[in-house]
Amino acid sequence: MIQRLFDWFLARSFAEWVAFSLVGNVLIFLASVGLCQWLWRRFQHRRLIRAQQPLSRRDLGLAALAVLLNSMVAVVGFGMWKAGLIRLTHPGLLRTLLDVVLFVLAMDFGMYVSHRIAHVPPLFGLLHAPHHLHQRTNALSLFVLHPAEVLGFGALMLAVLVILPLSGLAVLVYLTLNVLWGTLGHAGVEPLPRALFRWPLLRQLGTSTFHAQHHDNPSRNFGFYTLLWDQLFGTVDPDYPRWTQTGPPL
Numbered sequence: 001m002i003q004r005l006f007d008w009f010l011a012r013s014f015a016e017w018v019a020f021s022l023v024g025n026v027l028i029f030l031a032s033v034g035l036c037q038w039l040w041r042r043f044q045h046r047r048l049i050r051a052q053q054p055l056s057r058r059d060l061g062l063a064a065l066a067v068l069l070n071s072m073v074a075v076v077g078f079g080m081w082k083a084g085l086i087r088l089t090h091p092g093l094l095r096t097l098l099d100v101v102l103f104v105l106a107m108d109f110g111m112y113v114s115h116r117i118a119h120v121p122p123l124f125g126l127l128h129a130p131h132h133l134h135q136r137t138n139a140l141s142l143f144v145l146h147p148a149e150v151l152g153f154g155a156l157m158l159a160v161l162v163i164l165p166l167s168g169l170a171v172l173v174y175l176t177l178n179v180l181w182g183t184l185g186h187a188g189v190e191p192l193p194r195a196l197f198r199w200p201l202l203r204q205l206g207t208s209t210f211h212a213q214h215h216d217n218p219s220r221n222f223g224f225y226t227l228l229w230d231q232l233f234g235t236v237d238p239d240y241p242r243w244t245q246t247g248p249p250l
């Protein structure tokens with residue numbers, strides 16, 4: 001069933017894929033903004049920021065450009081898949097789950113390293129500063145990135161896909177998780193109950209609180225999906241455990 005869906009996509013023309021990528025990325029953007037705003041209203045009692053960053057025309061422009069560039073990356077990925085550079089497999093459930101974990105960990109490491117490099121001057125001022133003008137985040141923050149950062153993330157993802165032949169379904173699951181994590185990280189609220197933070201697995205996962213803390217103190221918490229690399233390199237904010245239990249001092 002899934003394999004037939006992938007075969008159908010592979011048989012599409014270049015023009016059809018361009019249209020599909022554009023529509024798909026606009027829908028992803030709208031879903032993320034909608035979820036972010038819903039979370040902000042629903043979890044006001046668990047705020048991580050006093051108020052959201054006001055919307056600006058510059059941010060709208062950068063977000064629109066990010067959606068366009070993400071569509072371009074999808075088109076390039078399609079071309080690489082058609083050319084056989086990217087190989088997608090269709091294994092059973094267990095291997096698919098393993099591929100999701102593998103893809104998340106590989107991307108998490110690549111994103112941790114590139115994120116740390118992006119914080120080194122003068123790269124920070126040239127590339128990453130627009131994202132950090134949002135000390136308080138809003139529903140657009142996930143997409144308020146320098147165009148080079150958007151393309152860098154896309155290139156990293158395509159490079160991992162060239163190196164690792166992964167399950168097609170695992171790639172779709174990863175893309176969904178990526179938007180979900182990014183949205184949660186910029187929601188400005190912590191929707192997870194405090195008791196859950198005592199679970200050993202959750203203590204290893206990047207949460208809304210974890211990324212909100214990075215916007216508050218940009219010298220800590222560089223990871224996205226997990227805390228593994230921050231723990232390994234000693235960059236977890238020492239206040240993180242306290243924030244997960246009492247929230248930030250607002």
Ligand SMILES: [Zn+2]
Nearest residue numbers: 131186211215
């Ligand atoms: Zn951010």
Ligand SMILES: [Zn+2]
Nearest residue numbers: 115128214218
């Ligand atoms: Zn940063």
